Amino acid sequence: MSALSRFRSVALGIAWRNLHNLYTNPALLLPSLLFPLFFLTAFAGGLSRVSGVPGFDFPSGYTAFQYVFVLLQASAFGGVFTGFSIARDFEGGFARRLLLAAPRRSGIVAGYTLAAMTRTVLTGTVVTVVALLAGMQVGGSGIDLFGLALLALLTSAAATLWGTGVAMRVRSMQAAPMIQIPVFLTLFLAPVYVPVDLLAGWISTVATLNPATALLEAGRSFISGAPEGVLLAFGSGIALVAVFGLWALRGLRRAEAAG
Amino acid sequence: MNSKLGTQVAHLAGRSVMRTLRQPAALIFPLAFPMILLAVNAAGLDSAASIPGFPADSYLDFALAVPFMQGALFSAMNAGQDIARDIETGFLSRLSLTPVRGIALLTGQLAGAVAVGAAQAVVYLLVGLIAGVTVQAGIAGALLILVFAMLFCLGFGSLGAFMALRTGSGEAVQGLFPLLFVLLFLSSAFLPRDLIEADWFRTIAGANPVSYLIEAVRSLIVSGWDPETLALGMAITLGIIALALGAASLALQTRLERT
Numbered sequence: 059m060s061a062l063s064r065f066r067s068v069a070l071g072i073a074w075r076n077l078h079n080l081y082t083n084p085a086l087l088l089p090s091l092l093f094p095l096f097f098l099t100a101f102a103g104g105l106s107r108v109s110g111v112p113g114f115d116f117p118s119g120y121t122a123f124q125y126v127f128v129l130l131q132a133s134a135f136g137g138v139f140t141g142f143s144i145a146r147d148f149e150g151g152f153a154r155r156l157l158l159a160a161p162r163r164s165g166i167v168a169g170y171t172l173a174a175m176t177r178t179v180l181t182g183t184v185v186t187v188v189a190l191l192a193g194m195q196v197g198g199s200g201i202d203l204f205g206l207a208l209l210a211l212l213t214s215a216a217a218t219l220w221g222t223g224v225a226m227r228v229r230s231m232q233a234a235p236m237i238q239i240p241v242f243l244t245l246f247l248a249p250v251y252v253p254v255d256l257l258a259g260w261i262s263t264v265a266t267l268n269p270a271t272a273l274l275e276a277g278r279s280f281i282s283g284a285p286e287g288v289l290l291a292f293g294s295g296i297a298l299v300a301v302f303g304l305w306a307l308r309g310l311r312r313a314e315a316a317g
Numbered sequence: 318m319n320s321k322l323g324t325q326v327a328h329l330a331g332r333s334v335m336r337t338l339r340q341p342a343a344l345i346f347p348l349a350f351p352m353i354l355l356a357v358n359a360a361g362l363d364s365a366a367s368i369p370g371f372p373a374d375s376y377l378d379f380a381l382a383v384p385f386m387q388g389a390l391f392s393a394m395n396a397g398q399d400i401a402r403d404i405e406t407g408f409l410s411r412l413s414l415t416p417v418r419g420i421a422l423l424t425g426q427l428a429g430a431v432a433v434g435a436a437q438a439v440v441y442l443l444v445g446l447i448a449g450v451t452v453q454a455g456i457a458g459a460l461l462i463l464v465f466a467m468l469f470c471l472g473f474g475s476l477g478a479f480m481a482l483r484t485g486s487g488e489a490v491q492g493l494f495p496l497l498f499v500l501l502f503l504s505s506a507f508l509p510r511d512l513i514e515a516d517w518f519r520t521i522a523g524a525n526p527v528s529y530l531i532e533a534v535r536s537l538i539v540s541g542w543d544p545e546t547l548a549l550g551m552a553i554t555l556g557i558i559a560l561a562l563g564a565a566s567l568a569l570q571t572r573l574e575r576t
Contacts, residue, residue, distance in 0.1 A: 089495065100502035103518035107508060111364045235346075246357045252364055261360035 064162040072156075072169025076143060077176055090139055090177070094132035094185050098124060102192070105251060113256050118195045118282040125189040126206070126277040127250055130270070132185055133178045133214040134241050140174040141221020141237040148229040148313075157314060167222055167306045174218035175211050182210055197283030205288065206280040209273050212295030217241055219302035226309030229316065248274045269294040325421035326428060333429020336399060347391035347437055351384035352444055358383075358507070359448075365508065372509055373539040381445040382535035383506050385462065386527060388437045389469035390497045396430040397477025397490035404485040409572070419573045423482075423565055427474050434470030438463050445538075453541040461547075465534050468554045473497065475561035482568035504528040529553045 059067075080086050102124040109120040116123045147153040160166055190196075196203070221237040228236065248270040249257055257265055265271050276291030337343050359377040366376045373379040403409045403422075412422060442459060446452070452459045476497075480490050504527040505513070513519040522528050533550020536543040 093495070096499055096502065099518075100507075103515045104503070104507050104513055104522070105362075105365075107368060107512050107514040108362065108365050111367055113364075243353070243357075246354075246361075249361070251358075251361045256364050257361065258363060259360055261357070 059161075061162060065165040065168065068160045068162050068165025069168040069172055072166055073172040073176065076140065076170060076173035079143070080173075080177065086139070086143075090132075090136060091181060091184055093135070094128050094181060095188055097131065098128045098185060098189060098192075101128065101251070102189075108251055111252060111256065114252060116253065116278065116282060117284075118197045121189060121192055121194040122196065122281045123278060125185070125194055126281055127245075127248075127274060128189075129182055129185055129206070129210050130213050130273060130277060131245050132181045133210040134217040134245060136177040136181055137174045137214050137217025137219075137221055138238050138241050140170050140177070140218045141225045142231070142234055144170060144222055144225035145228065145231050145233045145237075148225065149231055153229070153313070154317075163310060163314065164307060167219070167303075167310055170222055171215050171218045175214050178210055178214040182207065196281060198280050198285075199283065202280040202283055202285060205285065206277050209277050209280075209291060209295060212292070212299060213273060216295065216298035216302050219299060219306040223302060223305035223309035226306065226313040229313060244268060244270050253278075269298060322418055322421055325417050326425045329417075329421055329425020330428035330432065333396075333399060333426050334432050337395060337429065337433050343395055344433070347388055347395070348440055350391075351387040351441065354387070355380055355384055355441075355444075362507070368512060370509075370512055375449075377445070377448060378450050378539050379509075379535065380507075381441070381450050381538055382531045383501075384441040385438055385466040385534050386469060386501060386506070386531055388434055388441065388466060389473040390494070390501065391437075392430045392434045392470040393473035393477035393497060394490065394494055395433070395477070396426055396474035397481040397493065398487050399429075400426055400478050400481035401485065401487040401490050404481065404572070405487065413573055419569050420566065423478060423569050426478060427471060427562075430474040430477075431467050431470045434474070435463060435467050438466030441466075450538065452538050454537040458537040458542065462534050462537055465530070465550065465554065468551075468558065469530060472554060472557035472561055475558060475565045479561055479565035479568050482565060482572050485572070500525060500527045504531060506531055526553045526557065 080090075098121075102121040105124070106120040108114065109116065109123070144153065147156070156166060157163060198206070220241065224237045225233045227233075247261065247264050248268050249265050254262070254265050254271055254275060272287060272291045272294040276285070276287045279286040279288070355377075359375075359380050362380070363376045365371065366373060366379070371379070400409075400422075403412075409422065413419070442452075442462060452462070454461070477490055477493060480493050481487075484490070503518070503521050504525045505522045506527075510519055510522050510528065510532075513522060529546075529550050530553060533547050533554075536546040536550075
């Protein structure tokens with residue numbers, strides 16, 4: 059068996075197990091499906107009047123504006139929940155047995171990431187269908203929407219690799235807040251409710267420096283059919299995946315060393 | 318007999334407070350999370366204050382009422398978790414063999430939750446005042462806000478206690494959090510009800526008791542003394558307390574009979 063097929067076999071095995079656990083356990087599946095829908099309802103329904111603020115100009119409407127945030131948030135939280143499942147696997151002793159059994163351990167990281175990205179496809183589909191049923195206007199073409207989907211997958215991969223790195227270092231469920239809070243803050247320190255130009259004060263500075271802003275603004279430009287800042291968004295997304303990929307692999311080495 | 322009950326309640330309330338103080342996560346998270354959300358939302362939605370008819374000069378003034386409600390939700394979780402742990406570890410069973418009256422356990426636990434909730438509310442109020450919020454109802458209004466916050470903690474803490482006594486499971490209590498979170502987000506927490514554009518959302522917010530609790534506290538901050546809003550908020554708060562406390566007492570009775 060070549061190194062590549064050993065890697066693939068471990069990655070696919072891990073991904074299958076993770077997805078199987080998810081889809082056979084409603085307590086794990088339902089929150090990850092319902093929370094994004096709930097955020098979409100609360101933000102797009104409750105705050106739609108915000109689109110009347112002077113200077114707010116988003117041609118596809120407030121539902122589409124919030125849909126992009128909710129899609130990226132759901133993708134990121136799919137990664138966070140996958141990080142929780144790694145921590146749970148360490149607490150239950152499964153991860154240690156896995157480290158002993160896996161012929162190519164980097165496949166473990168790839169497997170969890172693949173599971174999270176697959177999860178994003180399901181959650182993203184559900185959120186999109188509900189948003190369309192709620193009357194979301196889509197100005198973008200098929201290619202634009204494909205670009206938006208790629209951004210969601212990059213977000214999912216980056217968040218998963220971040221969560222994997224933390225979970226492999228802490229190796230208990232105590233890692234949960236350490237995984238979740240930075241992701242939550244990064245997302246909410248982006249222009250969630252209004253475009254970045256309408257932010258003022260400290261949040262404007264923070265949002266400008268926040269890589270999630272590039273992803274969010276490009277995603278919104280895709281849905282409105284006027285792509286803008288695409289290179290910056292994909293550059294930021296790929297950079298996040300690369301940095302957190304190294305973080306996750308170093309975490310794996312730490313877990314191996316801890317035995 | 319009454320003084321004995323008072324002593325028992327005082328001991329159990331002290332135990333509840335000490336228990337919270339010994340778990341930094343149970344103390345820091347309910348303090349930090351609402352303040353972070355307040356900072357992020359107040360900055361991100363500041364431009365919403367320019368919507369015609371918005372009742373406050375800044376969004377921060379408008380949003381300061383929300384942390385008091387979030388603090389109460391955390392109280393519900395903490396009170397419920399502590400009682401569930403007492404059931405899971407057998408403390409409640411051992412307690413039932415002593416002369417301690419069952420009702421003392423419930424009252425003591427809730428008194429502890431209210432004490433912690435009051436301390437949290439003082440912090441929220443001080444942070445708001447330091448950030449530049451003026452309580453239009455003056456010092457008496459600020460004191461009434463603290464009374465409301467303590468009553469919210471009592472009402473929602475009783476709900477957490479009911480869940481714990483009914484199920485005996487910490488996980489079931491955790492399941493209450495999304496429900497309470499949904500109640501908060503589907504209320505007038507982010508915009509006044511008359512400015513919510515979507516009819517269906519305005520209807521839900523109008524039927525949601527949490528809207529009236531937030532509006533009572535908010536009225537003291539942004540508009541001064543508004544007897545109608547305050548009376549409605551107080552009546553609903555007392556109604557929640559009566560219902561939740563009654564349900565928790567019945568659940569306690571059933572559990573002690575089973576024990």
